[in-house]
Amino acid sequence: MTVNELVKQLRLQVFGGEQGLSNEITGGYTSDLLSDVMGHADSGKVWITLQTHKNVLGVASLKELAAVILIKNLQPDNDMLNQAQQEGIPILGTGKAAFEISGELYNLLKK
Amino acid sequence: MNSYKADLHIHTVLSPCGDLDMSPKTIVDKALAKGLDIIGITDHNSTKHCKLIKQIAEKEGVFTLMGAEVTTKEEVHCLAFFENFNQLDDFQKYIETFLPPIENDVDKFGYQAVVDENEDIIELEKYLLLSGLNQSIDEVEQKVHSLNGLFIPAHIDRPSFSISSQLGFIPFDLNIDAFEVSAKGKIEHLKEVINVHKDKCIIRTSDAHYPNQIGEAYCSFIMQHRTFEEIRMALKKENGRTVILS
Numbered sequence: 001m002t003v004n005e006l007v008k009q010l011r012l013q014v015f016g017g018e019q020g021l022s023n024e025i026t027g028g029y030t031s032d033l034l035s036d037v038m039g040h041a042d043s044g045k046v047w048i049t050l051q052t053h054k055n056v057l058g059v060a061s062l063k064e065l066a067a068v069i070l071i072k073n074l075q076p077d078n079d080m081l082n083q084a085q086q087e088g089i090p091i092l093g094t095g096k097a098a099f100e101i102s103g104e105l106y107n108l109l110k111k
Numbered sequence: 112m113n114s115y116k117a118d119l120h121i122h123t124v125l126s127p128c129g130d131l132d133m134s135p136k137t138i139v140d141k142a143l144a145k146g147l148d149i150i151g152i153t154d155h156n157s158t159k160h161c162k163l164i165k166q167i168a169e170k171e172g173v174f175t176l177m178g179a180e181v182t183t184k185e186e187v188h189c190l191a192f193f194e195n196f197n198q199l200d201d202f203q204k205y206i207e208t209f210l211p212p213i214e215n216d217v218d219k220f221g222y223q224a225v226v227d228e229n230e231d232i233i234e235l236e237k238y239l240l241l242s243g244l245n246q247s248i249d250e251v252e253q254k255v256h257s258l259n260g261l262f263i264p265a266h267i268d269r270p271s272f273s274i275s276s277q278l279g280f281i282p283f284d285l286n287i288d289a290f291e292v293s294a295k296g297k298i299e300h301l302k303e304v305i306n307v308h309k310d311k312c313i314i315r316t317s318d319a320h321y322p323n324q325i326g327e328a329y330c331s332f333i334m335q336h337r338t339f340e341e342i343r344m345a346l347k348k349e350n351g352r353t354v355i356l357s
Binding site: 033034035037038051052053054055058059077079 | 184185247248249270275276277278279280282
């Protein structure tokens with residue numbers, strides 16, 4: 001599944017990093033500790049988080065993640081958006097909490 | 112140049128996790144007993160004991176840096192210090208503007224008491240001071256520097272509430288005056304962690320929550336006098352000033 005298909009299926013907002021919408025998704029990872037994501041997320045994962053610091057994109061780029069989903073209607077900081085454009089990693093948004101959106105992503109990828 | 116023994120991270124009874132014995136007077140007495148020349152007062156998200164401690168301490172010849180240990184939106188702990196009462200008051204207002212209105216549960220977190228010189232309680236802080244301010248680390252850093260303050264990410268060696276645990280790596284463009292390492296933290300591997308900031312000063316502090324912890328870790332400031340600007344120069348290793356880790 002590509003990020004673009006995920007956006008349609010889970011009705012996500014696209015904040016930026018549209019160049020990466022064709023990225024292929026291999027799974028998901030939910031965490032708000034950036035050091036944890038650096039240590040444990042693999043390439044191709046979609047990262048679900050409430051952190052809106054630009055370092056999120058630094059970590060996502062380092063780990064070659066497919067996309068980032070911000071939960072609970074959180075808005076990306078401006079420098080986070082700029083970083084997303086530079087790195088070409090989509091920042092997506094949902095009104096749901098981490099538990100719900102993680103469950104939906106899990107069910108979708110399990111099919 | 113002179114050498115001044117400094118412990119720049121001391122909590123008071125105002126921090127919920129601070130011992131009830133951490134009154135302004137006790138802190139000054141302990142600082143004197145440990146031979147400290149400089150102390151830093153850093154309660155969680157509050158500056159309300161700084162002025163009283165400065166008044167008591169400086170009568171006894173202990174220079175006091177006034178500030179707080181701020182929790183940012185990302186839950187990074189950072190020390191902030193200010194030179195005068197006006198800047199301190201401005202920063203206190205900033206904290207109160209952005210502290211979430213979550214009430215303190217005394218049974219779970221402990222008392223948040225402001226006391227006077229006689230150790231009588233004059234105010235109980237209503238909102239939990241451990242919460243993260245609704246301000247990013249960049250916004251806090253900019254506020255501190257707009258008030259000519261010092262901005263020091265706290266206990267960067269620790270796996271929780273540190274800039275490295277919360278943000279993965281230290282943002283390259285953050286304007287940092289120094290880094291703090293915890294009392295027993297090792298510094299050998301930190302050069303990699305602080306990366307592009309590797310020329311920045313590292314200070315060691317006690318992060319005291321109990322009287323006996325005061326001065327258990329410290330560093331020595333090599334400078335001319337004990338003033339805010341001399342301390343800034345020592346942290347920046349300017350004009351022959353520097354800081355030596357214990």
